[in-house]
Amino acid sequence: MTMAKIKLPPNTTxxxxxxxLITCGTGEQTNLFTLNRIASCNAEPPMISISVRPSRASHDLIDQxxxxxxxxxxxxxxxxxxxxxxxxxxxxxxxxxxGLTTQPAAIVVPPLLDACPVNLECRVRHTLRLPSHSLFVAEVVALHALPDVLNGRNEVDFQQARGGLVYQAAVVRERPADNFQPDTLRQKVHELRGFQ
Ligand SMILES: Cc1cc2nc3c(=O)[nH]c(=O)nc-3n(C[C@H](O)[C@H](O)[C@H](O)COP(=O)(O)O)c2cc1C
Incomplete structure (x- = not known):
C-alpha cells in the first residue's frame, strides 16, 4: 500500500x-547580494536565468x-x-x-569575487516581468574557475573540490538558514574576515 501524500500550497520546490553571490553595478555603486532563484536555460550559447525582486537595490543595477x-x-x-x-x-x-575583494572581469563591468572558486560573467539578453520577480535571461560570456574545481576534462566539477558540493539550500528560499539575526550574522562575518 502506498502512503497517502499531503496536498500542500503550491511552491516551486x-x-x-x-x-x-551576484555582483552587479559599476564604480562606487558596485554591489553584491545572495540569490538562489537561478537556473541553466540554454546550451548554445550557454545561458542562465536569475530572478530578482524589483525591491532589491541590485534589481535596478542589473536592469540598467x-x-x-x-x-x-x-x-x-x-x-x-x-x-x-x-x-x-x-x-x-x-x-x-x-572585507570581500574583487578583480576586474574580462568582458563585463561588474567585478569577480576573489573568494569564490567559480565566476560566470553574464550579459542580459531577455527580461521577463513576472508577478513578483524580474527574470533576467543572460548569456554566459566568460567563465573563470580555480584548477581545484576542474576534473580531467576541464569541466567545473565540485565533487573534485575541498568541501564536496558547494553550499546548497535544501529549500528554495530568500532568507538565511537560521532565523534572521542581523547582529549575530554581522559578528560572525567579522570573525571570518581573515578567511580569504
Ligand atoms: C539564501 C538566500 C537566497 C536569496 N535568493 C534571492 C533570489 O533568488 N532573488 C532575490 O531577489 N532575492 C534573493 N535573496 C534576498 C536578497 O539577497 C536580499 O534581499 C538582499 O538584501 C538584496 O540586497 P540589495 O538591496 O543590496 O540588492 C536571497 C537571500 C538569501 C539569504
Whole structure:
C-alpha cells in the first residue's frame, strides 16, 4: 500500500538549489547580494536565468547595466551569503563589513569575487516581468574557475573540490538558514574576515 501524500500550497520546490553571490553595478555603486532563484536555460550559447525582486537595490543595477557576475561560493562561506542576503547596500557597506575583494572581469563591468572558486560573467539578453520577480535571461560570456574545481576534462566539477558540493539550500528560499539575526550574522562575518 502506498502512503497517502499531503496536498500542500503550491511552491516551486526544486531540489537541490544552489546559492550564489551576484555582483552587479559599476564604480562606487558596485554591489553584491545572495540569490538562489537561478537556473541553466540554454546550451548554445550557454545561458542562465536569475530572478530578482524589483525591491532589491541590485534589481535596478542589473536592469540598467544589463550585466552581472554569478560567483559560486565555497560551503564555508554560508555566513557571508546569509549576511549579504539580508542586508541592503542602501543601509550597509557590504564590502567594508565583509572585507570581500574583487578583480576586474574580462568582458563585463561588474567585478569577480576573489573568494569564490567559480565566476560566470553574464550579459542580459531577455527580461521577463513576472508577478513578483524580474527574470533576467543572460548569456554566459566568460567563465573563470580555480584548477581545484576542474576534473580531467576541464569541466567545473565540485565533487573534485575541498568541501564536496558547494553550499546548497535544501529549500528554495530568500532568507538565511537560521532565523534572521542581523547582529549575530554581522559578528560572525567579522570573525571570518581573515578567511580569504
Ligand atoms: C539564501 C538566500 C537566497 C536569496 N535568493 C534571492 C533570489 O533568488 N532573488 C532575490 O531577489 N532575492 C534573493 N535573496 C534576498 C536578497 O539577497 C536580499 O534581499 C538582499 O538584501 C538584496 O540586497 P540589495 O538591496 O543590496 O540588492 C536571497 C537571500 C538569501 C539569504
Amino acid at each position: 526544486l531540489y537541490p538549489v544552489p546559492v550564489v 547595466l544589463g550585466e552581472f557576475v554569478v560567483n559560486i561560493p565555497w560551503p564555508d562561506m554560508e555566513v557571508i551569503t546569509d549576511f549579504v542576503g539580508t542586508t541592503t547596500c542602501r543601509e550597509t557597506d557590504k564590502w567594508q563589513e565583509t
